[in-house]
Amino acid sequence: RLTQSLKLVVCVLPLSALIGVIIGCFLAVQPVSSARYRWTQRALTLLASTPLFWLSSIVLLALAIWFRALPLEGGIGGPLISLLLPTAALWARLSERELRLYLPQSSVLGAQARGLSWPRAVVLHGFLPVAGPLMAFFGNQFGIWIGGIFVVETLFGWRGLGSLLIESVSRRDYPVLENGLFLISALSVLANSAGSFAQSRWNRRSFSTQGGQA
Secondary structure: OHHHHHHHHHHHHHHHHHHHHHHHHHHHOOOOOOHHHHHHHHHHHHHHHOOHHHHHHHHHHHHHHHOOOOOOOOOOHHHHHHHHHHHHHHHHHHHHHHHHHHHHHOOHHHHHHOOOOHHHHHHHHHHHHHHHHHHHHHHHHHHHHHHHHHHHHHHHOOOOHHHHHHHHHHHOOHHHHHHHHHHHHHHHHHHHHHHHHHHHHHHHHHHHHHHHHO
16 A cells, blocks of 8 residues: 555656746746736645645546546546646745746856757756755655645545555554554655755755856
8 A cells, every 4th residue: 555655656746846847947037027927826826725625626526527537436647636736836836936036146147148048048057056945845745745645545545555544543443553654754754854965965066066167
């Protein structure tokens, strides 16, 4: 059951990070007063603030019952979409905030003047220097996701660790419940530590690179 939950995490975290960073880079170079920026921010805020149980119910109703694009139980599509939407929205908001703070003092315009395309200049000279906080956020997401995984796995019938613990509560299977909670806590601590370590290493490398270029 743990491998099923890890499969869900491994699928959603990279996809949400990729989609969110792309949207964040797009928003960071948009004027704040533009209608495109305002409507995109409203959509991201709505996705990020919607309760996961309600969002998962809408995904289940729309894609599994109305359009019959997903199975009612056992498929990875429903849990994947339900976790992907709010997580990608959080990634997009964080990426846009970090980039908008850093871009005025970055060398993006100079890189573009030397011949780099605008998207490549934003990624290389705007996004990469601020990737440290995003790495810490990547590690923190595992712990935040635990409650979400419980809800999504139970709602979509995904036989992972979250649904196992819910079943253990109803059966009063305390050994399984204790071991599962201990395992989840250990994995959360390891993920947070890995994110903080990656952030410190990345920041040290970025500062040394900037110092060498200076």
